[in-house]
Amino acid sequence: MLLTTHYMDEAERLCDRLMVMDHGRILTAGTPAELIAANVGAEVLEFRDAPAGLAEKIAATGVHIEPAGENVLVFLRAGEAERALAAAAPLRPYLHRQANLEDVFVRLTGRELRE
Numbered sequence: 185m186l187l188t189t190h191y192m193d194e195a196e197r198l199c200d201r202l203m204v205m206d207h208g209r210i211l212t213a214g215t216p217a218e219l220i221a222a223n224v225g226a227e228v229l230e231f232r233d234a235p236a237g238l239a240e241k242i243a244a245t246g247v248h249i250e251p252a253g254e255n256v257l258v259f260l261r262a263g264e265a266e267r268a269l270a271a272a273a274p275l276r277p278y279l280h281r282q283a284n285l286e287d288v289f290v291r292l293t294g295r296e297l298r299e
Contacts, residue, residue, distance in 0.1 A: 212292060224283045244271065252290060
């Protein structure tokens with residue numbers, strides 16, 4: 185069965201294997217878990233309305249960051265959260281969550297999902 189969708193949460197729940205495409209080009213393929221682990225890691229810190237310089241300060245710790253408009257996404261592998269949060273001190277409001285396929289799309293294309 186073939187499913188096409190712009191909803192990454194739907195693809196993550198329903199698909200055994202998937203391809204991420206952008207402008208008709210296949211960017212990557214695999215199981216949802218493989219794509220998440222290979223492209224973004226296990227966790228994400230999301231800083232909303234990040235002040236100027238925050239992205240560079242966190243990136244200097246060696247973690248991968250992705251600016252997303254006025255927000256900064258920090259893609260984390262095991263053990264990296266403390267280092268990234270220390271760089272963001274004094275702590276700013278942030279969301280610490282599990283990585284998902286939408287993060288994979290943002291990481292591979294450099295932009296949020298579009299309609």
